[in-house]
Amino acid sequence: MSKLERFSYSGLESYKKCPAQFKIRYIDNVRKPDEGIEAFMGKRVHETLEHLYKEVNSSKLPFIDYILDFFKSTWNEHWHGRIAIAKRGERKEDYIRLGEDCVARFYRINQPFSENVEGIELELDFMLDNDPEYRMKGIIDRLDHDGNGQFQIHDYKTGKRTMDQRTADLDGQLALYQIALQQQNENVNHVELVWHFIRYGIEVRSKRTKEQLDLLTQKLKKRIDEIRLKEQQGGEFPAKPMILCNWCYYWEECPAKQGTNPFIRNGV
Ligand code: SF4
Numbered sequence: 001m002s003k004l005e006r007f008s009y010s011g012l013e014s015y016k017k018c019p020a021q022f023k024i025r026y027i028d029n030v031r032k033p034d035e036g037i038e039a040f041m042g043k044r045v046h047e048t049l050e051h052l053y054k055e056v057n058s059s060k061l062p063f064i065d066y067i068l069d070f071f072k073s074t075w076n077e078h079w080h081g082r083i084a085i086a087k088r089g090e091r092k093e094d095y096i097r098l099g100e101d102c103v104a105r106f107y108r109i110n111q112p113f114s115e116n117v118e119g120i121e122l123e124l125d126f127m128l129d130n131d132p133e134y135r136m137k138g139i140i141d142r143l144d145h146d147g148n149g150q151f152q153i154h155d156y157k158t159g160k161r162t163m164d165q166r167t168a169d170l171d172g173q174l175a176l177y178q179i180a181l182q183q184q185n186e187n188v189n190h191v192e193l194v195w196h197f198i199r200y201g202i203e204v205r206s207k208r209t210k211e212q213l214d215l216l217t218q219k220l221k222k223r224i225d226e227i228r229l230k231e232q233q234g235g236e237f238p239a240k241p242m243i244l245c246n247w248c249y250y251w252e253e254c255p256a257k258q259g260t261n262p263f264i265r266n267g268v
Pocket residue numbers: 018020021239240241242244245248249250251254255256257
């Protein structure tokens with residue numbers, strides 16, 4: 001039986017970037033406790049913003065100090081010994097400060113958080129073309145709804161890279177979440193896709209036509225078919241060495257690498 005029953009957008013993108021990494025992670029199911037400090041920091045910022053909106057939804061507007069304390073406590077609670085810093089010269093403290101800056105900037109720009117929030121960290125389980133052969137999963141950071149069919153799908157980014165308008169107009173992840181939203185709700189009249197580049201306080205917005213969503217569906221189905229065919233027939237999942245190898249935890253399993261990743265230093 002195939003191990004690939006449900007796909008995520010990030011999983012399908014990882015197949016495009018490096019099929020070997022996809023196979024190690026999703027077919028051979030190799031799981032490691034290691035994670036990069038950028039991803040660790042991003043998760044803690046997401047948790048903090050989730051907590052902030054939960055407080056607001058229960059009619060409390062927390063002070064910024066309380067929210068920053070929450071960030072510090074979730075950081076300490078989750079910290080573990082396998083968090084890596086791939087960039088030379090950077091320290092754990094730099095990332096704590098960066099995370100605090102992200103939270104404080106988001107708070108300053110978005111207070112008093114009066115959006116009509118329908119869901120936070122909303123888990124999605126849906127199908128492409130309503131076909132159970134193409135089951136997908138995903139998480140929407142925040143879904144806003146004005147009550148009259150106008151939705152906004154929000155995504156929080158804490159990384160260094162931003163997106164220009166053209167890249168946002170072509171991005172597949174939030175468009176895929178729009179497909180899920182339309183599949184699961186009858187009253188969707190309009191959907192806006194919103195990225196928050198929290199490190200810089202920048203927002204980028206985009207929308208999709210039905211034709212664009214159909215094209216995306218077909219593209220992802222084709223990729224899933226290709227992966228399944230290779231998996232069933234023992235096809236090749238080639239390694240594609242690139243700069244992102246420095247952040248990859250699968251050097252021991254990778255056919256193109258030897259030993260452990262020398263760029264990864266323990267962040268403790
Ligand atoms: S080390 Fe590089 S080539 Fe090897 S699996 Fe990871 S990303 Fe792919």
